[in-house]
Amino acid sequence: MTTALPLLGYAVAVAWWAPALLARLTAGGVSARLGLAAWLTAMASVLAAAAVALQFLARSAVDGWDRLAQVVCRSVSGQACTATGYQGAALEFALAVIAIVAGLTAAALAWRYGRSVQRAQRLTRAHADVARITGRRLPGDDRAVVLDAAQPVAYCLPGRPATIVVSSGALTLLDERQLGAVLAHERAHLAGRHHLVIALTRGLAAALPAVPLFARGAGHVARLAEMCADDAAARRSGRGALLSALLAMATGAAVPAHALGASACAVTARLHRLVDYPGPARRARYGLTLAAVTILLALVPVLLAGFAGR
Amino acid sequence: MRGFGDLEAVVMHRVWDHGSPVTVRELFDELARERAIAYTTVMTTMDNLHRKGWLARVKEGKAYRYTATASREEYSARLMREALDGGGDTQAVLSHFVAQMDGEESEMLRAVVRRLAERRPQ
Numbered sequence: 001m002t003t004a005l006p007l008l009g010y011a012v013a014v015a016w017w018a019p020a021l022l023a024r025l026t027a028g029g030v031s032a033r034l035g036l037a038a039w040l041t042a043m044a045s046v047l048a049a050a051a052v053a054l055q056f057l058a059r060s061a062v063d064g065w066d067r068l069a070q071v072v073c074r075s076v077s078g079q080a081c082t083a084t085g086y087q088g089a090a091l092e093f094a095l096a097v098i099a100i101v102a103g104l105t106a107a108a109l110a111w112r113y114g115r116s117v118q119r120a121q122r123l124t125r126a127h128a129d130v131a132r133i134t135g136r137r138l139p140g141d142d143r144a145v146v147l148d149a150a151q152p153v154a155y156c157l158p159g160r161p162a163t164i165v166v167s168s169g170a171l172t173l174l175d176e177r178q179l180g181a182v183l184a185h186e187r188a189h190l191a192g193r194h195h196l197v198i199a200l201t202r203g204l205a206a207a208l209p210a211v212p213l214f215a216r217g218a219g220h221v222a223r224l225a226e227m228c229a230d231d232a233a234a235r236r237s238g239r240g241a242l243l244s245a246l247l248a249m250a251t252g253a254a255v256p257a258h259a260l261g262a263s264a265c266a267v268t269a270r271l272h273r274l275v276d277y278p279g280p281a282r283r284a285r286y287g288l289t290l291a292a293v294t295i296l297l298a299l300v301p302v303l304l305a306g307f308a309g310r
Numbered sequence: 311m312r313g314f315g316d317l318e319a320v321v322m323h324r325v326w327d328h329g330s331p332v333t334v335r336e337l338f339d340e341l342a343r344e345r346a347i348a349y350t351t352v353m354t355t356m357d358n359l360h361r362k363g364w365l366a367r368v369k370e371g372k373a374y375r376y377t378a379t380a381s382r383e384e385y386s387a388r389l390m391r392e393a394l395d396g397g398g399d400t401q402a403v404l405s406h407f408v409a410q411m412d413g414e415e416s417e418m419l420r421a422v423v424r425r426l427a428e429r430r431p432q
Contacts, residue, residue, distance in 0.1 A: 127393070130388075149390045170407075182407050
């Protein structure tokens with residue numbers, strides 16, 4: 001049991017304290033890709049540490065089962081057992097129950113999450129089929145189709161084949177370089193499999209809303225994924241083209257009543273970042289710090305598990 | 311032509327452009343003028359589109375006459391609705407180039423534009 005405690009302590013500490021640190025390091029989106037890696041590593045690290053700790057708890061409960069059964073029998077049959085033995089057994093029994101309940105809950109949540117992902121995939125495939133049949137081809141990119149719609153809209157549909165949808169409203173708003181930037185942004189989402197990353201972190205946030213790392217992490221991950229795609233688009237078409245494309249698309253768009261919250265994709269944060277693009281010194285400083293944090297987050301649970309396993 | 315899915319798109323666009331009900335033969339004659347294509351390919355494609363609900367057909371003599379079940383505009387409008395208010399249902403909403411914004415954010419955005427304008431020389 002005591003071997004599991006450092007791991008549990010680590011998981012709790014990272015889950016509750018890492019968000020503030022990571023939010024500070026990644027707020028401006030300096031080295032967005034490393035920032036994304038740091039958040040995801042923190043989440044993986046907490047989940048792994050918690051899983052290994054639970055496994056140790058369950059194992060120690062199973063190892064102590066004989067003793068536990070003896071103690072319970074003796075106490076039921078009326079023969080008094082020593083107070084310390086009884087307490088130890090009760091504690092072990094409680095831990096075993098916690099480990100089993102946690103394991104079952106995790107399995108149920110994973111199953112529900114799998115179902116919702118499957119449903120999203122089915123709907124996305126149906127949407128893409130209709131888009132590919134209805135849309136006109138956009139010359140220059142075999143995956144892109146144009147739909148007739150006044151609102152300036154661009155998005156991608158992962159799958160095989162992947163599809164990028166651009167509305168005719170967006171086409172009239174953008175010049176050739178700006179359109180190149182928008183397409184490069186969407187291609188970066190597809191290449192980076194951002195939909196999986198975002199769906200996974202949103203699923204964790206929905207399953208564990210009381211854990212700050214997951215509750216706050218999903219929004220940060222979505223924003224950093226947008227910024228990673230922005231970086232790819234800026235490399236391809238230049239920051240100016242991307243910035244003006246963002247402004248055109250954002251201000252030309254109608255705002256429906258059910259608008260997503262500001263945190264959804266944080267257009268303003270992305271714009272600020274493109275306007276005040278950090279210099280190489282600041283990028284290097286943030287990059288090194290984030291890399292160090294990521295490596296620590298990856299290594300600590302492995303070391304703790306190694307010690308606990310001995 | 312890149313694949314079977316593309317042929318479905320080509321056929322649908324032809325049917326939409328036609329306006330009036332069209333037979334496989336008529337559509338094949340049109341397509342054969344522009345590309346090497348077999349009659350049976352066109353027939354299979356139209357049959358598939360009928361099975362998937364894209365085309366409705368009425369028997370006329372020995373052949374079917376096909377019409378689109380909905381216009382191109384109706385499909386586009388439906389897709390846009392889905393993409394904009396999917397509420398997390400499709401993966402499309404996760405990848406919008408810009409998200410829909412609330413009043414506060416669009417105000418902040420205008421502030422960014424103003425700052426950019428001030429920065430530019432002249």
